[in-house]
Amino acid sequence: MQKDDLYASPRDQLAPFQFDEQVARVFPDMIKRSVPGYSHIILNIGVLAGAYAQPNSNVYDLGSSLGAASIAMRHRISAPGVEILAIDSSADMLRRSRDFLDAEESDIPVHNICADIRQVDIKQASVVVLNFTLQFIPPADRLALLTRIHQGLLPGGILILSEKLRFDNPAQQEWLDQHHLLFKRAQGYSDLEIAQKRAAIENVLIPDTEDNHYERLSDAGFSAAHCWFRSFNFASFVAHK
Structure with a gap:
């Protein structure tokens, strides 16, 4: 790693954050x-x-980025006849992902597909994962994507949705931002690194509130949704068909 x-x-100019070979190398x-x-x-x-x-x-x-979620699911799924479709629009990320996947032995195939997830048909799905992905999709396209996921899920299927959250309460937002900053400093990031990364990703990653997520999941047709994990301003939800 x-x-x-x-x-x-220090950089004179900061290009918008993208999942290119440089990011794939250190992701x-x-x-x-x-x-x-x-x-x-x-x-x-x-x-x-x-x-x-x-x-x-x-x-x-x-x-799917480098395939961490795909690998975790591969290790735990025991149902027969399951196939994992790992889809990402970054060829650089998928290229490195294949190296990780090929280093493992497993009876569960993982198919890497380079595509825009907004244009992929979801079929015969029992589990769909959006792990810190929806926040990079334009807000106007999010409901349509979740609706297509719901339509492609089998009865009893689930969506696992992990996201960075924003908060309408300014004091709550400020507190969480401050303590997320402390977390990143504790991980060894300098203030320069934090500031430059924030500037690069600011208009690329657009977070929603928790209520936004629940409302959109309901509008997409999911019967129930709940938060199963939260740490500072990051959370993960499960939505049921």
């Missing part, structure tokens, strides 16, 4: 040091997939 040093030196270190509880979320995506994956169904990892 290579150390995330992408923003360690495991970047996300573990940026998202509190990330390893716990990945582990339990596997646990949840193991509980809900149905025989002869598809499991989707939408915005």
